[in-house]
Amino acid sequence: SYDLTQPPSVSVSPGQTASITCSGDKLGSIYVSWYQQKPGQSPVLVIHQDTKRPSGIPERFSGSNSGNTATLTISGTQAMDEADYYCQAWDINTVTVVFGGGTKLTVL
């Protein structure tokens, strides 16, 4: 099966840039989406097709995907961005959806 690997946790100071990585074999050849989930809430799509922001998502959220690594970048991180973040991709070979294990972003 296809695996996506994320760091369990990332810390960032308010106003600084946070980068969350997602690694997988030849990940750059398929689209990656990113979700934000706050405690007790449903996930929210923040990036799709590697780099696109849905309507209503702040411009400080951006994404990239190349080689074996996709990255979610949050510029000028705010306290409200503290949440769990998950990457997700479609495994063409097994025709299944794969999520990364999730990264807890702490803003301190």
Next chain:
Amino acid sequence: EVQLVESGGGLVQPGGSLRLSCAASGLTVSSNYMTWVRQAPGRGLQWVSLVDSDGRTYYTDSVKGRFTISRDNSKNTLYLQMNSLRAEDTAVFYCARIQRAGTTGYAFDIWGQGTMVTVSS
């Protein structure tokens, strides 16, 4: 307003069955790819199943042969029939709409609020 509302969760004994429902408003279930995702307590997101607009269904290995995804077009509702439930199926179950782009661009852009399933004796 586009909305997905899940129901049907609850407490069930190991080996039992449960049917989850996901009522849609503002979108047509039959015209979209729809999916179920679960999250065990304190754990990450796990994809469970999806149905495409042609009615083809796909499942994660751990639920194949036990879970069945379906839809009722007249009720604009997605279902997940869960049989032979195990303790490890305990989770919040979310339904979501899939936004597609190309052959690999599957993004879950609309989510329901989730329904809790607890499998315990």
